[in-house]
Amino acid sequence: MNKVTFIGAGNMNKAIITGLVKQGFAAKNIMVSNPSAEKREAMAQQLGICQSADNIVAANFSDTIVLGVKPHFIADVCQQLAANIDLSNKTIISVAAGITIEQMQTAIAQKVAVVRCMPNTPSQIGLGMTGMYASCETTAEQQKFADTLLSSVGKVLWLDTESDIDNLLTVSGSGPAYFFAFMEAMQQQAIAFGFSEQIARELVQQTALGAAQMVVQNSESIATLRENVTSKGGATQAALAVFRDGTLADLVCAAMKAAKTRSLEMSKTN
Numbered sequence: 001m002n003k004v005t006f007i008g009a010g011n012m013n014k015a016i017i018t019g020l021v022k023q024g025f026a027a028k029n030i031m032v033s034n035p036s037a038e039k040r041e042a043m044a045q046q047l048g049i050c051q052s053a054d055n056i057v058a059a060n061f062s063d064t065i066v067l068g069v070k071p072h073f074i075a076d077v078c079q080q081l082a083a084n085i086d087l088s089n090k091t092i093i094s095v096a097a098g099i100t101i102e103q104m105q106t107a108i109a110q111k112v113a114v115v116r117c118m119p120n121t122p123s124q125i126g127l128g129m130t131g132m133y134a135s136c137e138t139t140a141e142q143q144k145f146a147d148t149l150l151s152s153v154g155k156v157l158w159l160d161t162e163s164d165i166d167n168l169l170t171v172s173g174s175g176p177a178y179f180f181a182f183m184e185a186m187q188q189q190a191i192a193f194g195f196s197e198q199i200a201r202e203l204v205q206q207t208a209l210g211a212a213q214m215v216v217q218n219s220e221s222i223a224t225l226r227e228n229v230t231s232k233g234g235a236t237q238a239a240l241a242v243f244r245d246g247t248l249a250d251l252v253c254a255a256m257k258a259a260k261t262r263s264l265e266m267s268k269t270n
């Protein structure tokens, strides 16, 4: 059975590890390392995985190392690993936004197999969407294991070019936060109309779930689904007119471009 190491016990790695364990990946074959004890010990206790304060101990545990630290720490971690371990037969999987394969291989000072991926937080409930791109040094077997890992927490899309990662980030990587922000705003207004916080949440969450499932289960375009619930001169049309007048589509477009710009900036500064 393959083993896997996670460097960093933060939100993203926790989401993937939680998903893996829920999907039946043996917890004893997973190790996480993190400098502060609290998060890694809580994760180990909750999920039954192995843990260490030492990245080198963790990296020696397996041949597949998932880097889940903040982008500005990626180079340091790569250098630390390369200085202490022979990485030539390992697979480095990075979830860091904006850090290129070339930057990681430069920090490692070796053209090792690197799989860059952009997962999202619904991975923790098995509904993730991950974009992946493998360096040319990655073997078919290494790529298959990386696919197996991320597929066990949701859908995987292999991209043709590395730059597609920056585009995908703006859709599925940051996307859950966009929907949360929209749901939050709807919940606030529902509360303003007099519903309790709990009822407002239930109304919003069930509506979001139903709408998402309708998109999944219907082959019609999303625009058609929207039109189907919009009777002429009705209440929904009145609401959508406000979105149109407030240029919601332009706002979404600007937000996604801002995410892409920031992602590209991060690759330059890290």
Ligand SMILES: NC(=O)c1ccc[n+]([C@@H]2O[C@H](COP(=O)([O-])OP(=O)(O)OC[C@H]3O[C@@H](n4cnc5c(N)ncnc54)[C@H](OP(=O)(O)O)[C@@H]3O)[C@@H](O)[C@H]2O)c1
Pocket (backbone or CB within 6 Å): 007, 008, 009, 010, 011, 012, 013, 033, 034, 035, 036, 039, 055, 068, 069, 070, 071, 073, 077, 095, 096, 097, 098, 118, 119, 120, 121, 173
């Ligand atoms: N959150 C998302 O939705 C999302 C989506 C896609 C990709 N990502 C990517 O995932 C990565 C992690 O993001 P996150 O939101 O999970 O961040 P996070 O919650 O802050 O987690 C980062 C973790 O890394 C630990 N860490 C810091 N330096 C370390 C080191 N030298 N060695 C080992 N562990 C170290 C931190 O420990 P301490 O807290 O103890 O310092 C922290 O637990 C980022 O690169 C981000 O771009 C995130």
